Amino acid sequence: MAASEVLRARIAARIGEAGGWVPFADYMRWALYEPDLGYYSGGATKFGPAGDFITAPEITPLFGATLAEAIAPVLRQTGGIVLEAGAGTGLLAADVLRRLAELGTLPERYAILEVSGSLRARQQETIAAQAGELAERVVWLDAVPQSFCGVLLANEVLDVLPVHLVGTAEGEVFERGVTVRDGALAWEDRPPTPAALAGLEGIELPRLEGQEYVTEIHPVARAWVGTLARALQAGMLLLIDYGYPRETYYVPWRWRGTLQCYFRHRVVEDPLWLPGAMDITSFVDFTAVAEAAEAEGLETLAFMNQAGFLLANGILQRLEERAEPGSLAYLKAARALQRLIMPHEMGELFKVIALGRGIELLPWE
Structure with a gap:
């Protein structure tokens, strides 16, 4: 709470310096990534039962093992x-490394791009404990390399890249940003900034009669994917997250957008509450992701829901390899697997997009 108040005061000062208003993307970047104070830069626990949310690698090691199966042909x-x-x-790194070792496709390096010092320390501890001598292959990077060959993995990364909030009301397009009112952070709508206008290219926002429509656009995600695509000389970007293609993202019934916040496994409605202490996420526009990669010469190799991807890459076989069918261990592992593939869990909501350059057809495409 104390750290959040420090960050709130810092954000309020920056808003004042900017003339009294900033796009939501600026606020989201500070709330998540401000050094030492942002959600992903501070020291609080984020993942697992003691944190704010649980991701697929925390549910079962079968997830990482199956990803290894999917990327092994590209590494070969x-x-x-x-x-x-x-x-x-x-x-995830530990699980992928162990399975790649079993497949005989270990890369010389497993590089991790991580902005959080506290998470780096936790990753180093986990990988050393879980991957043994394979941990010697792991290095940490501060930025995307200028060029690389191989595979880029990003599980639940795109959803926490800053978004601009835009909307329509009475036939006009606006951008929703953050101001300071009576000493508190507050919302204020203004005409779209140049960044928002650029992000709206190719998107037709619904105009609802007598009702406001608000949603997210993703110029930061597009720029990030473009940077990765330019750096990839040969190989694949494999991106996994919750989201939709554009035709089902910007639709009238999603009139409140997809922005979500998480604090201690509970959904928080107000993104301006406790900056730095809670996660802020947005569903991904996968059409924008594909466009950004294709503009840099990559090919969209596959786009499917998570269930289809995991099943195509043999997650059921991994289950049978690791536990005797009918045993208690098997039943526990099967129950965890269900969370990844069932439509009402993560199986349909999460999508997988594979973008590649200079590789042959993959067996699971």
């Missing part, structure tokens, strides 16, 4: 590295 073709963006607790 390119002889490149694995680059993981936002590695969370480090469990």
